[in-house]
Amino acid sequence: MGFNNWNSTHCRAEFNEEMVRGIADLFVEKGLKEAGYEYVNLDDCWALPERDTNGKLVPDPKRFPHGIKAVADYVHAKGLKLGIYTSAGTKTCSDIGFPGALGHEESDARQFADWGVDYLKYDNCNNQGVDAKKRYRTMRDALAATGRPIVYSICEWGENKPWGWAADVGQLWRTTGDISDNWSSMLSIMKKNLPLAPYAGPGHWNDPDMLEVGNGGMTATEYRTHFSMWSMMAAPLLIGSDLRKATPETLDILGNREVIALDQDRLGKQGTVLASEDGRWTVVKELAGGDRAVALFNETGAPQRISTTAKAVGLPAAEGYRMRDLWQHRDAHTAGTIAATVPAHGTALFRVSADDRWAHYPPAVEAGWTGTPLAEAGRPTELTTTVGNLGRTPARDVRAALRAPEGWRVEATSPSRAAALATGKRLTTSWRLTPPAGAEPGGYDLRLTATYRAPGGARTTAEATGTAQVVVAPPGGASYASDLPWMDATNGWGPVEKDTSVGESAAGDGRPLTLGGRTYAKGLGTHAASAVTFYAGERCTAFSAQVGVDDEAGEKGSVGFEVWADGRRVAGTGTLTGGDAPQAVTADIGGARTVRLVVTDAGDGVDHDHADWADAAFSC
Structure with missing residues (x-):
């Protein structure tokens, strides 16, 4: 548990010694240290672009005028620990490309130990094709040779399936690519990490990347889901937002000790999926002492009732059970049903036990609608x-x-x-x-x-x-989708764009929609995984579009396009790649109240998945 600056600062000038000291101060002042947060970790850009004449790493004197050891000493004086970053390659991952540790493992590990570093995040860029197991084991051995206990975080993005070979190499390993501060990214990473539960345990953890809680790209409900599910997955909890700007709501989420207790439970089991159907998820985590943590997670954009039983989650037969809501901090009892009507993108999180004192708690009453x-x-x-x-x-x-x-x-x-x-x-x-x-x-x-x-x-x-x-009901006749208000839009990278490609992560930075060398004036620019929902009001008969991976992705990217009417799939393309010609999509949407335009990642991740709905139009 701790902090890493990357998600909130990247390489900007605000990442410096003053910030790091300030985060350490806030860990103590805001009760985060007491809640269990311990590591204050530096990410990329802490060093100069070149080594010194002796081949040593040099901290950037503008960012860290007193050096890394002085920062480590300050952090240690607070009863905390310091982490640092480098890459298992010739350069790190930033565009500037700071010195990587490939070929310098022993020297760099000794520097880190001499500075008082307690944690190393070891990235995967510019690795020159050297076998991943060899690269990561070489640094493991170099760290061990220093004699200093240093937590070793393997960050090769799951490319070489480290969960199958790294249990004796590092204490944690990334299972996915980098997280972004949006619902689609968080959801995609969660889905990839959940099936890896058998590989996690004390001293060797699946790492679905850092927390985005508080960075502003998701709602409070979505951030509570993010924190709940990372805790259910026994994931490292590394705060990725700038705590100097944190709202009380952000601190309430990050500081929820009852949820943290699930993550840090001494049994060390990652939660497993008990059920998943139509966006309704039940995830169960066995806890030390026999209790069960139960997460009822609603992936969809509308409230849904999700239900399971004490028997199904592995609790023994009993007349009644204590059911504690870990976000409401309330106790109730249940005869055996564990259920909640969960808001859109929300998670109800309970700690359930076979408690002889169940009758001392009020009956659990569930309220809601779907x-x-x-x-x-x-x-x-x-x-x-x-x-x-x-x-x-x-x-x-x-x-x-x-x-x-x-x-x-x-x-x-x-x-x-x-x-x-x-x-x-x-x-x-x-x-x-x-x-x-x-x-x-x-x-x-x-x-x-x-x-x-x-x-x-x-x-x-x-x-x-x-x-x-x-x-708003659509007008009669033909209307471009980009001229109509949508009800809801989610996107895997940046916002959905009107009449341009999705571009990069900022709003309005897209380029002309271009498929197969042809430019389109109208349409939607999206990035997998994406969903855009429109109100048709039972007034429309057809939808049509030209679809494909935008030319800006080159030959890369692979996506699937789908059209859904009132929850029923009415059209789809199969997989399209950056090298494929655009494809025409038409769909009968007669009588539908809502129409949802979906882009999937075709099952292989979301890199370069810039997906265009060109000339997307409704006939009403």
């Missing part, structure tokens, strides 16, 4: 909510209330109260929601609150949140 209500401004839409009792004892005097933004009309059209709910029983309430006539398109927060009395008489609350979407 799907996202869609409404045109000034027109009503319907929503059905449920409040269910998972506990062994009854929930009494149950009351449901739905809150929408100011100006919205909310009317219950069926009962919203129940005298009691026995085990497994539900209160189902229908609601009519009407946004004001002038409501702008977009998502609007909804909150369902269920209050009830436990057998002891105490009043307890269960809540669920989600959104209602104000949508």
Whole structure:
């Protein structure tokens, strides 16, 4: 557990001695050290571009005027440890290309030890084709020869499947390429790392890369999922945001000690996938002492109910179970069902145990709804909510209330109260929601609150949140997709672009859409994995586009294009590469309320996957 500067600073001038000292100070001041964060790690760009005349590495005197040892001494004085970076090649990975350690392993390892370094991240750039096992074992031996305990982080991006050979080489190994601060990147990496659970254990860990929590590219819900799932995967927790700018919300996520306890559990088991269907994931982690951590993860863009049982997660038979919500910090009991209605891109995280004192906790009550209500401004839409009792004892005097933004009309059209709910029983309430006539398109927060009395008489609350979407009906005739508002868009690299390629990571930096040498004036520029959802309002009949990997990717990249109407796949291309000619896509979308344009990575990662929907148009 610790910090690495790369995700927040890259090689910018703000990465310097002052920053590193400031992070160490904040570890102590904000309680992060006490929560378990220990390593303050320097990434690339700490050195000068050339070695000295003796072949030694030279810290950049502008960034580190007092040298690395002085920084290490400062960090050590705080009761923390210092990490450093280099590459198993002739140069590091930055565009400048600082000295790598290939051929200098013994000398560099000795310098690191003499400076007081406690952790080495060893990257994979400019490796001259030398066998990965040889390169990484050579540095392992060089570190061991120094006599100083140095954690050894193998960062070869999973290219050579280090989980199969590196358990006696390093303490952790990267399983994927670099993470980016967006939902698609985080999700893709999580999916690649989850199946590798059998290879992780005490002293040898799968590393799905650093945390992005707090860098601004995801929502708070998505960051909680990021932190939850990294902890379920027993991953290294290396903060990748600049703590000097961290909000209270960011610090609350990073400092959640109950979630950290799952990551740091002494049994050392990585969580495994118990079930995965239609974007509903159940991941289970066995804990020391017999408890189970259960993550109910919703990959989709709308609330979904996810459910499992105490028996299914491996707990012994019992009359009741303690179920602790690790984000709400609440205890409840369940008769055996472990369930939650999980918001879009959210994760409900529980610690569940066969506890003889289960009856001391109130019954677990689940509140929520599925799907996202869609409404045109000034027109009503319907929503059905449920409040269910998972506990062994009854929930009494149950009351449901739905809150929408100011100006919205909310009317219950069926009962919203129940005298009691026995085990497994539900209160189902229908609601009519009407946004004001002038409501702008977009998502609007909804909150369902269920209050009830436990057998002891105490009043307890269960809540669920989600959104209602104000949508605009497409005009009659033909309309380009880039001229219509979308409901939701996710992208694997940078934002989805209108009428240009996706370009690089910043908004608006794309180039003209170009497929097979032809330039298109209209369309969407995306990067796998991507999904863009439009409201069709049952008014449209067809969708069409020319699709392919943008010419800016050259011969590289491999993607698949899909069109989905109301959750049903209605068109697809199979795999297209950078060397393939563009392909025409047409889809029958008659009667659909929503249409989703999906780009997959074709199963081989997302590098160079710049995917264009050229001349994308709806007929309505």
